[in-house]
Amino acid sequence: MATHRLITPLLDADIEKLHSGDEVLLTGPIYTARDAAHKRLLELLEKKRELPVDLRGQVIYYSGPCPPKPGQVIGSAGPTTAYRMDLFTPAMLEYGVKGTIGKGPRLEKVREACVRYRAVYLAGIGGASALLAKTVKKADIVAYEDLGTEAVHRLEVEDFPLIVAYDIYGGDIYSEGIGKYKEI
Amino acid sequence: MRTVHVQKIVDEVARLCQEACYDLPPDVLKAIEAASSSEKSPLGQGILAKLVENAYLASRERVPCCHDTGIAAVFLEIGQDVHLTGGSLHEAVQEGVRRGYREGCLRKSVVGDPLLRVNTGDNTPAVVHTEIVDGDRITLSVLPKGGGSENMSALSFLLPGEGAGGVKKFVLDTVKNAGGKACPPLVVGVGIGGTFDYVALLAKKALLRRIGTYNKQPHLARLEMELLELINKTGIGPLGLGGSNTALWVAVESFGAHITALPVAVNLQCHAARRKLCTI
Numbered sequence: 001m002a003t004h005r006l007i008t009p010l011l012d013a014d015i016e017k018l019h020s021g022d023e024v025l026l027t028g029p030i031y032t033a034r035d036a037a038h039k040r041l042l043e044l045l046e047k048k049r050e051l052p053v054d055l056r057g058q059v060i061y062y063s064g065p066c067p068p069k070p071g072q073v074i075g076s077a078g079p080t081t082a083y084r085m086d087l088f089t090p091a092m093l094e095y096g097v098k099g100t101i102g103k104g105p106r107l108e109k110v111r112e113a114c115v116r117y118r119a120v121y122l123a124g125i126g127g128a129s130a131l132l133a134k135t136v137k138k139a140d141i142v143a144y145e146d147l148g149t150e151a152v153h154r155l156e157v158e159d160f161p162l163i164v165a166y167d168i169y170g171g172d173i174y175s176e177g178i179g180k181y182k183e184i
Numbered sequence: 185m186r187t188v189h190v191q192k193i194v195d196e197v198a199r200l201c202q203e204a205c206y207d208l209p210p211d212v213l214k215a216i217e218a219a220s221s222s223e224k225s226p227l228g229q230g231i232l233a234k235l236v237e238n239a240y241l242a243s244r245e246r247v248p249c250c251h252d253t254g255i256a257a258v259f260l261e262i263g264q265d266v267h268l269t270g271g272s273l274h275e276a277v278q279e280g281v282r283r284g285y286r287e288g289c290l291r292k293s294v295v296g297d298p299l300l301r302v303n304t305g306d307n308t309p310a311v312v313h314t315e316i317v318d319g320d321r322i323t324l325s326v327l328p329k330g331g332g333s334e335n336m337s338a339l340s341f342l343l344p345g346e347g348a349g350g351v352k353k354f355v356l357d358t359v360k361n362a363g364g365k366a367c368p369p370l371v372v373g374v375g376i377g378g379t380f381d382y383v384a385l386l387a388k389k390a391l392l393r394r395i396g397t398y399n400k401q402p403h404l405a406r407l408e409m410e411l412l413e414l415i416n417k418t419g420i421g422p423l424g425l426g427g428s429n430t431a432l433w434v435a436v437e438s439f440g441a442h443i444t445a446l447p448v449a450v451n452l453q454c455h456a457a458r459r460k461l462c463t464i
């Protein structure tokens with residue numbers, strides 16, 4: 001399995017190199033959005049209205065950070081369970097989002113949408129939130145401030161560690177990995 | 185009769201909430217370290233090593249090890265010879281949670297109404313369980329429960345004839361269904377017996393037990409060992425990406441049951457198995 005150092009926004013050439021199970025160190029801006037923000041973004045997409053932030057080519061991080069302590073850029077910030085966003089993801093990928101970061105397996109339609117729209121689903125290290133917050137060099141709220149922890153934050157990350165979960169070739173590390181180690 | 189002022193409860197709950205979120209219990213950290221050296225998957229080894237690093241970092245810098253600092257489950261065992269003064273015990277617990285989450289920069293992850301879904305902004309209400317026990321002490325336990333693993337928990341009424349085999353199947357099915365969503369390696373709390381409400385409480389209470397301590401009843405200790413072995417054969421592995429460590433521990437608690445019933449509850453706990461207790 002390869003390790004790739006990538007810079008956002010992701011290019012098609014970057015995405016083509018990624019295979020399920022590869023490790024990625026991501027640098028550049030990424031955008032947080034969870035359930036409530038997705039609901040609003042989707043409503044805008046459905047009405048063919050502009051989004052408050054241009055997310056085409058960008059990576060969305062499913063995360064709701066802790067409030068920062070004095071001196072911290074951001075509080076602990078790890079990935080949340082991705083499947084809650086499955087309802088919204090195919091439309092977001094169709095719109096042009098190139099990557100999503102979360103934890104845990106997702107619906108088949110998300111894996112298929114990754115193939116169709118040439119996007120990746122990247123697994124973050126669930127629960128390693130203190131460590132992951134250290135890779136965040138800058139954090140700003142860029143939309144939906146009223147949503148608190150669920151607001152859309154723009155995070156500048158440096159070498160954010162990830163694992164390719166779904167690639168553009170239909171690969172899925174969850175079923176492949178479990179298949180390899182299953183004894184019953 | 186021993187007198188305890190409720191302010192003491194406020195202070196201790198506030199402290200426990202923060203310490204629980206910053207410091208993974210030593211037994212849990214040890215279990216993750218052991219898993220990291222026994223893990224067969226290279227990807228899994230890397231993940232477990234990062235989780236260990238994360239736990240030390242959080243503890244050193246006094247920040248939450250996981251961003252989901254949960255809904256607070258608070259257990260109070262109150263000695264019958266304790267007299268609480270100075271106000272309402274229930275309000276004291278909620279105030280402790282409020283203060284702990286605010287002062288500790290913990291994430292506020294609770295909505296006031298499950299359908300209207302407006303965040304209360306102070307992480308209340310906490311779920312409080314009180315029990316009257318012998319003596320003149322109070323044991324306070326705080327278990328900040330994250331959503332990822334709690335959401336994948338399950339309860340079922342088996343047929344009494346299904347016995348231990350049925351229990352094993354149900355626990356395994358629950359763990360498999362959770363897969364990577366519950367942030368394995370897990371601590372699996374299993375309740376067997378009692379009633380609809382009580383079996384779930386047993387499963388949650390099982391999560392308060394330290395890793396490495398088996399149930400005192402030999403047949404349940406055996407069940408715990410067998411379940412742990414089975415779960416680790418599912419291949420789910422660290423974060424569900426495949427591997428040989430799916431659970432760190434299985435704890436079973438049981439109670440009598442109706443002649444027609446075999447209730448089973450499985451409360452899944454992620455690797456961020458936070459809990460902190462104190463005695464007043």
Ligand code: SF4
Binds near residue numbers: 253330367
């Ligand atoms: S399941 Fe546990 S470790 Fe994973 S994100 Fe939730 S609280 Fe954190």
